Amino acid sequence: MSRNDTRDGSRSRPRARMDAADGGRRSGSPDRPRAARGEEGRDVRASRGKDAARGQTTARPYVMAAARIEQVRQVLGEALQWKYPADAVLSHWFRAHANAGMRDRGEIAEAVFDVLRHLRRYRQFAEIGAGSGTRRLAVLGLASVWPRETLDTGLDEHERAWLDHVLSLSAAGLPRAVRHSVPDWLDERLAALPDAESLLQALNTPAPLDLRINPLKAERDALLAAWADGPEARWAARPTPYSPWGIRIQGRPPVNRWGAFERGEIEVQDEGSQLLAALVAPRRGEMVIDYCAGAGGKTLLLGALMRSTGRLYAFDVSAARLARAKPRFARSGLSNIVPVAIAERNDQRVKRLRGKAHRVLVDAPCSGLGTLRRNPDLKWRQHPESLAQLRQTQAAILRDAAACVMPGGRLVYASCSILPEENELQVEAFLAGHPEFSLLDAGAILADRDIRVSLDGPYLRLRPDVHGTDGFFAAVMERAKGTPE
Numbered sequence: 001m002s003r004n005d006t007r008d009g010s011r012s013r014p015r016a017r018m019d020a021a022d023g024g025r026r027s028g029s030p031d032r033p034r035a036a037r038g039e040e041g042r043d044v045r046a047s048r049g050k051d052a053a054r055g056q057t058t059a060r061p062y063v064m065a066a067a068r069i070e071q072v073r074q075v076l077g078e079a080l081q082w083k084y085p086a087d088a089v090l091s092h093w094f095r096a097h098a099n100a101g102m103r104d105r106g107e108i109a110e111a112v113f114d115v116l117r118h119l120r121r122y123r124q125f126a127e128i129g130a131g132s133g134t135r136r137l138a139v140l141g142l143a144s145v146w147p148r149e150t151l152d153t154g155l156d157e158h159e160r161a162w163l164d165h166v167l168s169l170s171a172a173g174l175p176r177a178v179r180h181s182v183p184d185w186l187d188e189r190l191a192a193l194p195d196a197e198s199l200l201q202a203l204n205t206p207a208p209l210d211l212r213i214n215p216l217k218a219e220r221d222a223l224l225a226a227w228a229d230g231p232e233a234r235w236a237a238r239p240t241p242y243s244p245w246g247i248r249i250q251g252r253p254p255v256n257r258w259g260a261f262e263r264g265e266i267e268v269q270d271e272g273s274q275l276l277a278a279l280v281a282p283r284r285g286e287m288v289i290d291y292c293a294g295a296g297g298k299t300l301l302l303g304a305l306m307r308s309t310g311r312l313y314a315f316d317v318s319a320a321r322l323a324r325a326k327p328r329f330a331r332s333g334l335s336n337i338v339p340v341a342i343a344e345r346n347d348q349r350v351k352r353l354r355g356k357a358h359r360v361l362v363d364a365p366c367s368g369l370g371t372l373r374r375n376p377d378l379k380w381r382q383h384p385e386s387l388a389q390l391r392q393t394q395a396a397i398l399r400d401a402a403a404c405v406m407p408g409g410r411l412v413y414a415s416c417s418i419l420p421e422e423n424e425l426q427v428e429a430f431l432a433g434h435p436e437f438s439l440l441d442a443g444a445i446l447a448d449r450d451i452r453v454s455l456d457g458p459y460l461r462l463r464p465d466v467h468g469t470d471g472f473f474a475a476v477m478e479r480a481k482g483t484p485e
């Protein structure tokens with residue numbers, strides 16, 4: 001990892017969550033690197049549950065628990081500097097510690113992400129007590145991963161007393177921003193949303209792993225039936241509630257080593273992202289532009305919905321991200337995708353497509369705050385100034401992308417943010433300046449595909465507490481027929 005590069009491709013301090021949308025960002029191209037998600041190992045939580053159910057504790061010698069606390073402390077020491085996304089820090093650490101086994105990686109990643117999720121509350125706890133605060137954070141993170149008996153073997157008697165004390169404290173009396181561990185500026189914004197408390201709680205709960213079948217190569221029921229009789233059965237795969245292509249599994253299996261993944265029959269993708277492609281509703285033979293294609297998460301489903309016909313441009317300013325999409329495109333069997341690395345403004349290839357596309361998707365670079373279940377560090381890495389910068393970028397991209405839509409064609413603006421300033425307010429400002437576009441009802445478009453999502457108004461607004469997906473927003477706009485390009 002170069003010291004100047006962040007996951008979102010920006011330099012130095014991250015400005016945006018560029019690719020947060022798919023359960024994986026970094027999650028195929030999962031949301032988070034495999035190692036960081038602990039995918040290579042057993043499911044730590046499931047395994048812990050089994051131990052607990054048997055009334056056993058995992059007998060690890062002192063040296064093992066002490067070493068693990070130190071490992072988590074080291075990773076936290078780097079991650080809490082906020083120079084890089086947490087998953088990049090973990091990947092880097094794992095590369096430097098190649099002897100760390102699969103279970104080690106899973107436990108370290110889980111403890112680190114737990115700390116990032118509850119950082120503000122844990123920091124209050126860590127203030128009480130002596131010694132390294134980062135070590136105490138590591139202990140709190142591991143307390144969510146290990147049985148207490150195991151953890152105690154790595155602690156001295158003062159630490160044990162401290163842990164007894166902080167674990168006995170009730171969070172009920174704490175201010176909401178501390179209780180749910182969010183910065184004040186974010187708490188203020190989220191407070192303006194309906195049911196803020198339940199949203200905050202859901203954003204702090206780790207997400208399940210969502211997969212998507214490739215409709216060109218697989219059929220969901222057949223795949224689920226095959227898995228029910230195979231080694232995959234332990235992951236309790238089941239259909240997602242809304243997406244006709246989605247499969248939800250419990251735990252973190254090494255999906256990218258499964259035959260179905262290698263054959264291009266499945267991808268990792270949050271159900272919300274899948275619904276977004278359904279909303280674009282591309283048809284066979286059309287010309288479609290995925291304007292911010294990134295590593296191709298949505299492009300893949302769009303291409304499959306077009307049955308690999310027509311032309312699907314995958315644009316992005318980041319050639320590196322498009323390069324990461326190429327193996328996914330190859331696995332998928334799609335032959336209608338044309339990846340193009342474009343310039344940020346005034347790109348000649350974009351200009352040549354003025355007024356020509358049936359559908360244009362803008363999956364905008366955004367704060368990614370709808371994906372906090374998977375990327376809890378984003379709430380500490382974003383700030384009001386970075387949001388202001390993002391808003392300008394989003395508005396500029398929307399304007400440029402809109403010019404490519406043909407009269408009678410559709411423009412879909414989407415983000416994996418839950419903040420109105422990146423969503424509804426962007427769309428309203430765009431519509432105010434572009435009277436040739438009008439808003440369509442997202443729920444009705446999904447209903448045409450037999451996807452029934454309860455929505456309040458014309459937008460697709462998904463929330464983890466209501467829909468069980470990451471937080472997503474999308475607006476569908478249609479360009480009036482007969483309007484000049």
Ligand SMILES: C[S@@+](CC[C@H](N)C(=O)[O-])C[C@H]1O[C@@H](n2cnc3c(N)ncnc32)[C@H](O)[C@@H]1O
Nearest residue numbers: 018019292293294296297298316317318363365
């Ligand atoms: C949210 S991510 C896209 C995720 C992707 N659609 C997926 O499903 O995997 C936003 C993307 O916008 C790209 N981007 C940023 N500025 C852009 C611009 N001016 N034009 C096109 N793409 C841009 C970023 O490089 C990033 O890959």
